[in-house]
Amino acid sequence: MKKHIYIITFLMGILMQMFLHEPIYAQGIILVNDTIDLTPLIPKTVNILANDIIPAGDSIRIICGGDGYVSITNQSGGSITFIANYLDTWGWGAPPVVLGNYHVWDYTLQTSATALLVFHIRDNSYDSLTVNNINARFIANGSHFIAPGLDHGRFEVPKFSGKNTIFLSTLWIGGVDQNSNLHLAAERYGQGPLNGVAHSKFDFYAGPVMDSTAYSIYQDTLWNYIWNLKKSEIEYHKAHWSDAGYQPIYDILTWPGNGNVSLGQAAQLAPYFDRNNDGIYNPMDGDYPLIKGDQSLFFIFNDDRGIHNETQGEKLKVEVHGMAYAFDLPDDSAFWNTIFLNYKIINRSDKVYYNTYLGTFTDLDIGYPFDDYIGCDVERGMYYGYNGTPIDGSGQPGTYGANPPAQSVTFLGGPLMDPDGVDNPRFDNTGHQLCNESVNGINFGDSIVDNERMGMRKFVVCNNSGVPNYMTDPNYAPEYYKYLQGIWKDGEHMLYGGNGHSGSGGTGPECDFMFPGESDTLGWGTGCVPPNPLNWTETTAGNPPFDRRGMGSCGPFTFQPGAVQELDLAFTFARDYTGNFPIGSIDILGERTDSIRKSFTTNLLPNGNSFNGVDNRTGVSLLQVQLFPNPASSRAYIRFDGSVNEPVSIRIINANGILIRTEKRTSVDRMITVDLTGLTSGLYLLYIETKGQAVTKKLSIIK
Numbered sequence: 001m002k003k004h005i006y007i008i009t010f011l012m013g014i015l016m017q018m019f020l021h022e023p024i025y026a027q028g029i030i031l032v033n034d035t036i037d038l039t040p041l042i043p044k045t046v047n048i049l050a051n052d053i054i055p056a057g058d059s060i061r062i063i064c065g066g067d068g069y070v071s072i073t074n075q076s077g078g079s080i081t082f083i084a085n086y087l088d089t090w091g092w093g094a095p096p097v098v099l100g101n102y103h104v105w106d107y108t109l110q111t112s113a114t115a116l117l118v119f120h121i122r123d124n125s126y127d128s129l130t131v132n133n134i135n136a137r138f139i140a141n142g143s144h145f146i147a148p149g150l151d152h153g154r155f156e157v158p159k160f161s162g163k164n165t166i167f168l169s170t171l172w173i174g175g176v177d178q179n180s181n182l183h184l185a186a187e188r189y190g191q192g193p194l195n196g197v198a199h200s201k202f203d204f205y206a207g208p209v210m211d212s213t214a215y216s217i218y219q220d221t222l223w224n225y226i227w228n229l230k231k232s233e234i235e236y237h238k239a240h241w242s243d244a245g246y247q248p249i250y251d252i253l254t255w256p257g258n259g260n261v262s263l264g265q266a267a268q269l270a271p272y273f274d275r276n277n278d279g280i281y282n283p284m285d286g287d288y289p290l291i292k293g294d295q296s297l298f299f300i301f302n303d304d305r306g307i308h309n310e311t312q313g314e315k316l317k318v319e320v321h322g323m324a325y326a327f328d329l330p331d332d333s334a335f336w337n338t339i340f341l342n343y344k345i346i347n348r349s350d351k352v353y354y355n356t357y358l359g360t361f362t363d364l365d366i367g368y369p370f371d372d373y374i375g376c377d378v379e380r381g382m383y384y385g386y387n388g389t390p391i392d393g394s395g396q397p398g399t400y401g402a403n404p405p406a407q408s409v410t411f412l413g414g415p416l417m418d419p420d421g422v423d424n425p426r427f428d429n430t431g432h433q434l435c436n437e438s439v440n441g442i443n444f445g446d447s448i449v450d451n452e453r454m455g456m457r458k459f460v461v462c463n464n465s466g467v468p469n470y471m472t473d474p475n476y477a478p479e480y481y482k483y484l485q486g487i488w489k490d491g492e493h494m495l496y497g498g499n500g501h502s503g504s505g506g507t508g509p510e511c512d513f514m515f516p517g518e519s520d521t522l523g524w525g526t527g528c529v530p531p532n533p534l535n536w537t538e539t540t541a542g543n544p545p546f547d548r549r550g551m552g553s554c555g556p557f558t559f560q561p562g563a564v565q566e567l568d569l570a571f572t573f574a575r576d577y578t579g580n581f582p583i584g585s586i587d588i589l590g591e592r593t594d595s596i597r598k599s600f601t602t603n604l605l606p607n608g609n610s611f612n613g614v615d616n617r618t619g620v621s622l623l624q625v626q627l628f629p630n631p632a633s634s635r636a637y638i639r640f641d642g643s644v645n646e647p648v649s650i651r652i653i654n655a656n657g658i659l660i661r662t663e664k665r666t667s668v669d670r671m672i673t674v675d676l677t678g679l680t681s682g683l684y685l686l687y688i689e690t691k692g693q694a695v696t697k698k699l700s701i702i703k
Contacts (some may be wrong), residue, residue: 026057029106031115038070039122040086040224048102048117049078057109069098070119084121096121114344124222125206128154131245133336134573135159138324140206140224143187143199144169153365157337157573158404162398165407165573167363167387171204171343171604172551173303173318175353175482175559180266183353184313184477185303188361192309193475205305209319209348211264215305219263227251227270227289227298236290241286248283254298255289257281262429266348270298270321279607292342292612293325304348313477317349330604334592335599337573340412345565352560358482358567359458359553362409367400368393373538373582374461374548378520379512380593381440381455382410383552386544388538390581405575406585410593410601413442413556414454416564423449426659435528442601446651447662453566454554458486459513460494460548471501471548484553486512487620496531498541505541514550515541570596602653602685604696623693627686631700636674638697639689644668646691653685659686 030053036046054060060076074081084098100117125140138144139155144154145166152165167181174184187205192201207223229251240246247253257272258281259265267279275286275489298510302319303572321344329335347353356496364385367374376383386406393399417424417437426444428434438444440455460483462473470490474480479489486494488501498505500514513527515537515621538545560564572592576584595606627637652661652674660679665672674686679701686697 007279007355018308019128024134025440027111028058029053029104029111029113031113031617031693033116033118033631035118036082037120037122038082039221040084040125040650041220043073043081043083045074045079045081047078048080048115051105052078052424054104054106055109057199060107061105063103063105070100071120076120080363082119084119084123090571092614093603096123106234109648123224124226127226127228128546129295129297129324129339130159131230131293131328131332132326132339133158134326134339134571136324136326136571137338138297138299138322140197140226140301141170141202142204142299142301142320143190144228144324145204146199153363154692155250155407155571157407163367163400164398165364165366167365167369169360169362169409169571170554171567172318172359172361172480172484173316173345173356174313174477174484175356175556177351177353181314182481183316183351184481185308185316185318186311186313186361186474186477186480188310188357188473190310193312195475201309202218202306203308203310203313204301204320206299206301207266207298207301207305208259208269209304209317210260212304214263214265218350220305220685223300225299227255228290228616229255229289229296231291231294231296234291237283237288238286241283241288252283253290255281255283256298257289257383266319266346269300270685291325293340296325296327298323298443302348308477311474311477311480313480314345316353316466319346320344321346325690329607332595334572334595335606337592339571340597341395341569341571343567343569345567346537347559347561347563350561353557355556356415356559357416357458357481357553357555358565359407359484359551360567361549361551363547363549364407365547366392366404367398368396369574371545372548373515373543373545374550375515375537375586376456376459376519376552377408377549377590377593378456378516378525379439380410380519380590381598382408382460382589383456383550384408384586384589384595385548385550386582386586388543388582400575402582403575403577404585405573407591408570408572408574408589408593409552410570410572410596411440411454411456411552411554412568412570412597414456414567415557416450417441417452417454419450423450424452426696435522435524437506438469439522439524446659447649447664454557456552456554457512458484458553459516459550460486460553461500461514461548464547467499468501468503471499471504483551484555486553496526497536499543529697545639570600572596602687603694604685604698606700610696623688623695625688625695625697627697627699631702633701633703636676636699637688638672638674638686640668640670640672643670644702649687649689650674650677651689652686653687655683671683 030510032051037341098119103114105112129136136155145155153164155166156164170187172186190199256270259269261267272281272289273288281287286680299322304317323342326334326339327385366385366387371389373388386405392404425446426438442453443451469685470488493510494500495508497507498512500506509526517537574585574588599611648665648668650663654660681703684699
């Protein structure tokens with residue numbers, strides 16, 4: 001019969017360790033507390049009596065009692081096999097210290113004693129971004145921000161304040177094969193379709209796709225890991241890798257640049273600079289990880305490891321490379337209150353998936369979770385949560401009180417649209433915004449063919465209670481896929497107004513975005529015909545504030561075998577203290593999102609540095625050029641380090657992020673003259689690109 005070790009709180013555990021080496025005396029018995037290191041899922045056998053004193057020949061019995069994270073799988077006398085096996089409760093991500101005890105009865109002496117067991121759980125399956133004003137926890141299997149064992153998420157703003165705005169965020173993906181069979185992987189709370197025990201049933205698993213026979217608890221242990229690196233640490237490595245006696249820090253040394261091909265893993269995994277171009281990541285050769293931001297967390301997960309117990313969906317065999325990152329820019333309120341997440345989703349199967357959708361599901365809890373509203377901004381490609389009452393909560397721990405904040409999730413860039421052989425425009429011949437994917441997508445009208453990326457294409461609100469079943473959280477894979485397409489569980493398309501369904505006040509027309517307010521000025525979400533009335537919010541729907549969660553998605557697209565699609569997200573926080581409830585916080589959120597989107601699309605930070613370090617669309621490295629004079633009036637010059645025997649493209653972008661002009665050269669003999677005729681005074685960005693390299697430069701024009 002499985003027995004369990006009694007769990008005491010982590011804080012109590014730290015205090016108890018002060019007495020760890022104090023022996024416990026009873027008549028004729030001396031027990032010494034034990035410390036045991038455990039790696040999740042890996043059994044470890046320990047003789048817990050090895051350092052104890054028990055009179056020889058005495059008859060004893062050992063009892064371990066309680067219930068918790070660490071289990072006993074075998075016991076023979078004092079030799080006990082322990083395992084940190086809590087996948088049936090909270091999954092990976094348990095406390096680093098777990099306490100238990102063992103009780104020894106000596107029948108000969110008719111006495112007993114109890115000693116402490118201290119388990120150090122070597123679990124690196126979760127880590128946090130903390131470089132700016134946010135403390136955000138990411139988990140290697142893709143269930144982000146959840147804080148195991150706690151009743152709230154871990155998206156803490158301000159960091160270390162105890163106040164959180166997000167409980168959970170996860171990835172959804174679904175498509176159909178050539179036989180019209182649905183393949184889908186998604187996560188909510190790990191409860192499965194029947195809403196069982198939370199965090200016990202999963203579709204995604206940590207690690208890369210590999211041969212089916214190669215999956216094991218040892219591979220799980222290896223890949224349930226978050227690589228946590230700072231830009232400064234990588235710069236130090238770049239400067240000192242060749243120094244005598246130098247040793248890289250652990251996360252640079254173990255960076256998963258290469259997979260184990262003998263296990264069926266891909267040869268190239270995490271991105272890195274390959275100094276000698278040998279295709280092998282070796283930091284002692286001067287290789288180094290390529291990260292984004294000033295702090296970055298990297299992790300890999302897949303849907304192929306096991307059965308899809310969350311959705312009961314059929315596997316896609318996708319591998320997801322996640323990179324969460326943030327910038328240390330305290331003087332810029334937008335970047336100081338935003339973290340970013342880049343997903344690279346790779347189709348490792350031999351199947352083509354048609355009508356594929358990508359989505360992100362977020363449970364938004366603005367402090368107190370039961371007084372919230374939710375909405376979306378179509379043209380900014382974001383959805384957001386905000387308080388439905390002027391005071392958040394009623395004084396409970398972790399609530400914001402007066403002047404509650406707003407929290408958004410923004411689609412900076414979704415998957416590539418299916419190729420059509422043209423550079424799709426953003427504006428018509430009169431300069432007006434077109435009513436199509438360019439409303440919140442990127443790379444439209446930039447003179448590059450087939451590089452257009454979708455933005456948020458659908459937004460659905462689902463509730464955990466209080467609404468008809470057809471509008472509650474999805475249970476099985478077909479229902480998840482319907483939500484990705486903006487269709488309710490009963491098959492009805494979302495309708496404008498009310499709560500988006502004919503049985504819940506929806507009057508039509510069919511729509512793609514719930515609660516957009518007045519943000520869809522072109523009516524893109526209603527077939528390019530603006531509805532009447534234009535404004536649609538939870539307030540106009542007459543909803544009482546409650547617990548809110550939503551799902552934004554983009555698609556459809558065709559997902560080819562071996563193809564890589566990306567999803568770039570920003571999570572932004574805003575709080576207004578002027579008392580302008582609730583518009584104040586939402587307005588600040590919009591302003592910050594505008595700033596973030598501009599930096600992302602122009603690849604330029606407020607301090608003049610590159611947003612990505614590498615081009616966010618093509619993965620090219622930084623191009624070294626000089627731009628002069630600056631300011632300029634009629635012409636400017638771009639000087640290269642040497643001759644360039646390949647095409648060069650120059651795009652001029654104004655301060656509003658609008659592409660003004662594109663120039664191309666078939667080759668360059670060190671210098672390019674840029675004609676500024678027709679450009680008015682102001683600040684411009686020059687995006688200069690050659691094959692394999694690119695850079696963005698600021699140019700001031702004074703006429």
